[in-house]
Amino acid sequence: MRLSSIAYIAATFAAGAIICVIVAVFAVNVIQDNSERGVRQALDRAELHWAEVEADGLRVYLTGTAPTEAIRFQALSTAGKIVDAARIIDRMDVTESKRIKPPRFSIEILRNDSGISLIGLVPASTDRDALAEDLADLSEGAQVTDLLESADYPVPDGWDVAVDYAVDALEQLRRAKVSVSANQVVITAISDSVTAKRKLESGLSRAAPLGLRLALEISAPRPVITPFTLRFLIEDGTARFDACSADSDTARDRILGAAMRAGLQGKADCTVGLGVPSPNWSVAAEQAIGALATLGGGSVTFADADITLIAAEGTDEALFDRTVGELENSLPDVFALHTVLPRPKDTKQAGPPEFVATLSPEGLLQLRGRVSDELSRVATESFARARFGSDKIYVGARLDETLPKDWPVRVLAGLEALSKLSNGAVIVQPDTVKVTGNTGNKEASAEISRLLVDKLGEAERFDIDVTYQEKLDPIASIPTPDECEAEIAAILSARKINFEPGSATPDSEAGGIIDDIAEILKQCGEVRMEIGGHTDSQGREVMNQQLSQARAQAVLNALRDRRVLTSNITAKGYGEEQPIADNETEEGREANRRIEFKLIRPEPMEEVETTLESVEQPTVDIPDDEAASEEGSTDE
Template sequence: MRLSSIALVAATFTAAAGLCLLTAVFAVNVIQDNSKIGVRQALDREGLHWAEVEADGLRVFLTGEAPTEAVRFKALSIAGTVVDAARIIDTMDVTETKRLAAPTFSIEILRNDNGISLIGLVPAETDRDALAQKLASMAGGAEVTDLLESADHPMPDGWKASVDFAVRSLQSLDRAKVSVRANQVDIRAISDSGDAKRRLETDLSRAAPRGLRLSLDISAPRPVITPFTLRFLIQDGIARFDACSADTEAARDRILRAATRAGLEGKASCTIGLGVPSPNWAVAAEQAIDAVATLGSGAVTFADADITLVATEGTDQRLFDRTVGELENALPDVFSLNAMLPQPEQVPAGGTPEFVATLSPEGLLQLRGRVSDELSRATAESFARARFGSDSIYVGARIDETLPRDWPVRVLTALEALSKLSNGAVIVEPDMLRISGNTGNSEASAEISRLLVDKLGDAERFEIDVTYQEKLDPIAGIPTPEECEAEINDILTTQKINFEPGSATPDSTARGIIDDIAEILKACGDIRMEIGGHTDSQGRDEMNQQLSQSRAQAVLNALRERRVLTANITATGYGEAEPVADNATEEGREANRRIEFKLIRPEPTPETETTLESVEDPTEDVSDADAESEEGSNDE
């Protein structure tokens, strides 16, 4: 009895324990499910659908890949509002941060009389100290301000070549802003004159590395034109300007449009300058050009506010009178008109007197014809020697005391006009002055017109037939670096720079060769070039390298003695490393002992190669020619 009671009690406790355990398991499952559902719903409300929620008993696991660390922390915070933060197990990952794109590196270099400043962002590996030192050396003691920032990113292709070119360009720019990017340099500068502007544009364009995008905006102060001159004529059915001046771009365009209506063909230039006598200059010029067109031939000359209209001999008198009358009534105030219709003149019994001066391409000047007296002849000869050189004058003029009183002035003016040509002739007659020839100055016709008007008056009759030839232009005629390299290699193909045996002293035969090379380099200007020294294989490698370096340096020193610009010319010794012939034979060793001149060309980067492939390269034929000339030099 007692035993059964004990068994009953034990069974009761066992049942109760089982029921409690079952209740606890059920409670945990309910909490687990509620926690999972609650956290899931909270995350979904915030749009965090990437997060995965798992529950294991009282613990809540967050998994998935968060886009950023901030978003991961946000998911943890939201889950903590639903369940105790101590129950949350964070197993989330964060997407690997993408590598930041490299910034656009650029430098703005500003130079003026106060110094040089640098502003911009450069790669960390840029040697800023070396850059500042280069700029300081050309600043002449002025301050160099470095305001650059740096970023630890790889140096982009073409960056170093762009910076080097920008620094070199500042050597010839006193007032400039130079903007530098990889493979691109933009230069804005102020020059002292129109000629200086043209020279800078030519020099910088030639010096730019291949593949570099170069933008030039170089301005020059407007010249003061005295007298303010315009000369338009129609002769033998051909319209042209001997001189054209304007005060603004709008005035220039208006004048050129009027000339085009009058029959002018092709491109014409009109100098924009200071000194205009009236704001109505373009109006008066247009009206005068229209009058010449109405007459069909003739010439109109402006000298400040004085206008001279000369019709062609034989022009209908009524047409001339009507045209001149209309022009006089239409001209703006200030301008005065002098119109002439030449009448046929009888030729004197002794013929028309004349003075003739001819200038040959070689520089020989001959003076022939008539002069007023002995003093006039001596004055003309003295003036000619001062203008053209004392060793190149031949005087064959005779004295004629019947010449007009203004004859000596006309002769001297004619010689001064001739001095503006490379070669040509000038003829002085009592009522006409004719000048013709060739020049390398595109403004020569305008300068001669202003000279004649200034010295002889606006009523003077003259004819100008001057041809501009680019090969005579001291700026446009500068050979390209490739042409310079080819010319030097042509010399070295037939001649050789030899040295005293075992030394770096050029022998007597080398001096003439170096003289010829120096003349070429003087004409070429400042170009980047390498003088390479080479030896045969006899002797030790180290000694051969040193000897070749000394010989290349000796040639460079010899060029400096001849006053060649050598700032961008380097000397490099290659020793026996680059033979062009077999060192086993005497002929081969002789060929390997040589001096070579080569242009320094930047290595093209993949970016520039892509650019060059997409654009037709105008230097392709030149490069091929350079390769052939180098082969010719190596065959020496």
């Protein structure tokens, strides 16, 4: 009986325990479902749809990828308002932070008479003290103001090359802005003259390293023309300018248009400059040129506001009077007109006295003819020696006391005009000065016209027949890089640089070929070229490459021995990589064993930013731990 009571009691407890477990499990499931549903609804209301909710008993798991750390924390806070925060298990991820893009490194170097300024953003590894010292050296100790910021990012490719080139270029630029970035340099500068501009552009382009994008914006100020001169002639039916000046592009076009209507053929130069005596300059020039065309020949010369019109010999007097009268009445105010109608010469009279100076292409000057007195002869000889060199003068002039009083002035003016030519002659007569010859200066004719007008007066007659020759132009005569390459290629196509078999020693005939190439390179200046060595395919590839490199270097060394500047010339061996003929034949192998000279061309720039405002100069402050994490990143 007692045992049965114990069994009954045990069964009762067991049934109660089972019922408690069932109730507990049911309660947990209810809590779990309610928690998961409540948190899910709260997250949806907060528009946090990326978050996933999963309840496991009393614990609530949050998963998913949050866009940012702040949004992840927002999801935790939202869930914590529904269930106890201790029950929330955070298994959310955060989108990987986007790597910080390296800044755009750039420098603006500004140079003027007061010093040099540096503005921009540079890599932290840049030696700013050395950069400032280099700039101070080229500016003769002028102040260098360093306003640069720095950022601890890797140095981009092409940065050091661009900075070095900019410093070298600035040595030639007295007033300039040089914008530097990786593989890119933009130079904005002012030159003293058009000639100086051409020289700068040529020199800077030649010195540009391989791969550097270079943009040049070099301007030349308008020259001050004094006296403001224009001289137009019609001789034997041919019209031409000896000098042409204008105060604007519009005035230049108007003057040239009038000249073309008067018979001018081809292209003519008209200098746009400062110093015009009247805003109606082009109107007066157009009217005077038109009047000369009506007369059919002669010359018209402007010296500031003074105009001299000289008709051709034999011009009808009635036509001359009518044309001159119309011109006088139509000219704008300020301009004064002086006219000359030459009378036919008496052929029975002896020729006029004259002084003749002849300048040879070698620079020798001969002085013949007549001078007024001993003092005048000494003055003429001294002036000539000062202009042309004391050891290049031959004097054979005789004295003539009957010459006009202004004869010494005319002689000296003629010699000064001759000094502007490479070779030629000047003939001085009582009523005219004639200058003929050749020059390498496109502006020589205009400069001589202004000179004679200034020294002799606008009413004097003079004749200028000057021919521009490009070979005499010290800038234009320099071969272009393409011309240099073509001239060397022509030599190598006719004669080949050969070497001793299996060696890098040029054979006996190669010396003459290298001599000719050296002469071309001396004329070409600092042109960037590569000497390429090539072999046939016989032998091991590695050995062929080494042999071709040694042969290219041997040619480079031979050029150095001939005093060729080779700082811009490199040697490279290509081995058998670039055949130009079939290596299966003896003729083909012979053709493939060769030396080539090729230009190293800078990359052109299609679009560059040239204003200071366009250069971004962010101030970057990178914590040490972030800087360390960025180590090894590449410039995008």
